[in-house]
Amino acid sequence: MKKLLLFSAIAFLFTGCTKEIEKPTVGFEPDELTFTADGGTLSLKIITSGEWSVDPGSAGWLTFVPASGSGDATVEVTAAAYADATDRTASVKVVSVNEGGSAEGSLTVVQSRKTPPVQPQVREITVRARGGEVTLDAPQGYSYVVAVPSAIDWITVGEQGQDTFVLVFRENASEEDRTASVQLVNSKGETLMTLDITQSWRNVFPGEFLIEELFYTSNIVEETGSPDRYHGDQYIKITNNTDELLYADGLMVMEAKINSAQDVTYTPDVRPESCGVQAIYVVPGNGTDVPVEPHGSLLIVNNAQNHKATNPNSFDLTGADFEWYDESTNSAYLDVDNPDVPNMDKWFCYTMTVWSMHDRGFYGYCIAMPPAGTEMDTYLENYRWEGQYILQTVAGDFTMDVTNAYLVPNSWVLDAVNLSVEEVFYTLSFDTSLDAGYTYCGTTDLDPGRYGKAVIRKKDGNGYLVDTNNSASDFIPNTTPSLAE
Secondary structure (H helix, E strand, O other): OHHHHHHHHHHHHHHHOOOOOOOOOEEEEOOEEEEOOOOEEEEEEEEEOOEEEEEOOOOOOEEEEOOEEEOOEEEEEEEOOOOOOOOEEEEEEEEEEEOOEEEEEEEEEEEOOOOOOOOOEEEEEEEOOOOEEEEEEOOOOOOOEEEOOOOOOOEEEEEEOOOEEEEEEOOOOOOOOEEEEEEEEOOOOOEEEEEEEEEOOOOOOEOOEEEEEEEOOOOOEOOOOEOOOOOOOOEEEEEEOOOOOEEOOOOEEEEEOOOOOOOEEEEOOOOOOEEEEEEEEEOOOOOOOOEEOOOOEEEEEOOOOEHHHOOOOOOEOOOOOEEOOOOOOOOOOOOOOOOOOOEOEEEEEOOOOOOOOOOOOOOOEEEEOOOOOOOHHHHHHHOEOOOEEEEEEOOEEEEEEOOOOEEEEHHHEEEEEOEOOHHHOOOOOOOOOOOOOOEOOOOOOOOHHHOOOEEEEOEOOOOOEOOOOOHHHHEEEEEOOHHHO
16 A cells, blocks of 8 residues: 555656646747838848748738748848839738647738839820820839820820830821820829820921932933933932831922022012922822831832833833823823822822923922821812912013912921022022022033933931931932932
């Protein structure tokens, strides 16, 4: 009996001396993390005696390295960049477990909002009349909304992304620019960027298409010593002087009414406001039918024939882009049509037979782009030149009515080239704001040396055509035509 009691006492003593294991606790240093909107990485010390793991819950914008461990540990916490306008907060759980049980700690992580710029960017955007989609850079690092004023029905918002967004523009068929201010704002309505938008009435701007070359003198037929009577190998080369695809649909190609070698005074002088023209041929198309690649050209010719077949001095023009064609009222003077080369649309010409460029170079030539939607009938109804001129002769001065001519507003003109000959020069066909000088072939009137010569625009060191609005310096006069090279 005594032995049994002794054994029981010893067993009780042993059991009473075993230490009870306490469940873990969880602590953090620091007890809260705060990130800027730019994100980044901060160090966090987890203080615990158990096996621990991080549960970020719905805070997918946070990463923890390591995300689990044993005992006290330092963890690198990384927050992604944040673009919204309000702070965001996450409550991250850390669970620790040992033999004594488990414990849970909660870490608060705050990321500050993306504050709007103190001075939001203002961008000026110019859009062509034809409209369409325009892709623009979004404000970087922000969540944004494109706010188009409700009164602006010609702009809608297309696809939006983190880096770019799309605005869609309707065609501007008016004769005036239209403007709008579009705001890019955050979710609190604070301005991130302002777009000051102008949609032009133009599809092409002055200087984008340029007259690169005029071959108006024609080539001599060796048997006769003079050109053929139709001057069929004349041509005009028009070039896209930009790095952007342009469309030539609707481009007006015109001959001036004012003769640079004639002593005539017009009343009033229309040149400060308009170009007086006597021949108008227009590139056909519905807006995007005639694309011209950057630095590409259109070759517009009198007759798209292989003139070398009958005149070795001439050119093969069957590869032309367009030809001008006239339905003559005189059976003795009929034009020649190449069915494989599109004809220019003929809006007006002073002659009832076949038009050719003045082979002595007394008339200037210009190109223009009218407002979108301009139709031939409407133009001819509204832009007739109704004026007078004083013809000065040895017999006296005579007041005459201007006939067979139309006006093209200078604002429509993309390029103008005055031509003349020094010996007989009297006045410029176009206003000095469009062309302050003139270029030439031949040095005297009726100079036989002018035949087979052209005027060609110079290029700068980067390959762009020179355009200072002064043909006296912009062109190489009296030179070999490019098609002869």
